[in-house]
Amino acid sequence: MKTKTLNLAVVGATGLVGQEMLRVLTERNFPLNRVLPLATARSKGGHVSCHGTQLTVEETELAAFKGIDIALFAGGDKSSQLLAKDLAKQGVLVIDNSSTFRMEPEVPLVIPEVNPDALKKHKGIIANPNCSTIQMVLAMKPIYDQVGIEHLIVSTYQSVSGTGKDAVEALKEETRQALSGAPVTPKIYPQQIAFNCLPQAWSLDFETFYTEEELKMVRETKKILSDNELKVSVTAVRVPVYRGHGESVYLLTRKKLMRNEALNLWENFPGIKLMEDPENRKYPTQLDAEGNDWVYVGHVREDLDHSHGLFFWVVSDNLRKGAATNAVQIAEKMIELNLL
Ligand SMILES: NC(=O)c1ccc[n+]([C@@H]2O[C@H](COP(=O)([O-])OP(=O)(O)OC[C@H]3O[C@@H](n4cnc5c(N)ncnc54)[C@H](OP(=O)(O)O)[C@@H]3O)[C@@H](O)[C@H]2O)c1
Structure with a gap:
């Protein structure tokens, strides 16, 4: 059976966690069609790489997410507060590394080896727990x-x-x-x-x-x-x-x-x-x-x-299991559980 390939955005792609996400996606051969690296206006036009391809960083704004299936957020609380809910409403699956939604009752807080079943109740946003x-x-x-x-x-x-x-x-x-x-x-x-x-x-x-x-x-x-x-x-x-x-x-x-x-x-x-x-x-x-x-x-x-x-x-x-890897594992688990 052919695995569906996905369009994925990484918010905060120039940061420590975002850089690690691009590396983890490459290493784990995540089924990607397209990766969109996003950061602030400061980084717009800069380059990052994923799967051996150089990608141009774009500014994080709602319009940039057109056609995106999954958004991995590692751009800090402000970017998550500003965009995650609107994206979820538009059908984008948000996996968020900030602390913005972790304690919201309807947002699953997931370590895939520990509580994968919590993913089944998601309403468009899934929170990555704190690294520690x-x-x-x-x-x-x-x-x-x-x-x-x-x-x-x-x-x-x-x-x-x-x-x-x-x-x-x-x-x-x-x-x-x-x-x-x-x-x-x-x-x-x-x-x-x-x-x-x-x-x-x-x-x-x-x-x-x-x-x-x-x-x-x-x-x-x-x-x-x-x-x-x-x-x-x-x-x-x-x-x-x-x-x-x-x-x-x-x-x-x-x-x-x-x-x-x-x-x-x-x-x-x-x-x-x-x-x-x-x-x-x-x-x-x-x-x-x-x-x-x-x-x-x-x-x-x-x-x-x-x-x-x-x-x-x-x-x-x-930066790995405490952030990037756990987030990518959540996306993989969503695919495995047919929740995407
Ligand atoms: N570091 C960890 O161990 C760790 C672990 C778990 C969770 N987290 C969480 O992951 C997030 C990122 O942490 P980090 O350590 O990677 O930070 P970082 O190295 O300081 O990088 C921050 C990244 O976010 C971008 N950014 C900042 N404000 C933004 C905004 N308003 N809109 C879009 N992008 C924005 C930055 O872009 P520019 O380069 O353009 O400034 C940069 O790419 C934070 O929410 C943090 O709490 C971090």
């Missing part, structure tokens, strides 16, 4: 399904690429300044990120004193798992790493789970790669995750003081 949520929920899912989880406690170690291309440049510049002994001028975060870790690198909610990143992880996890009873406690920290988020996860499970049992559960779960070889000091780091789609799990330990506690370390590339 995706890797955490994927890693805990086999334990959640088999043993049950009462409380999830996580601290993140998130790279600057999570804030976009300007933050990567800012880390390079601050590092150069610091190494040369010059005064460091923070441009993106409220404080210096070079040689530093920032627990408030996001906007702060003044009712709870959590950052928006922490609140996203709490709320999105419950929505993806359809489980408001699950306790989720988050501390999010920005660290001076270019790419890939690390997370220290602690689970209080409903039944005792031995280390070896947990390793077995992860062994064959889709999307997860165990990197657990204590004798040879092998465990995953951000550099292992860079440029690939795995959610790595390692450094697994039973809590010495609580019979139902389990610690592990999770790493994934925030």
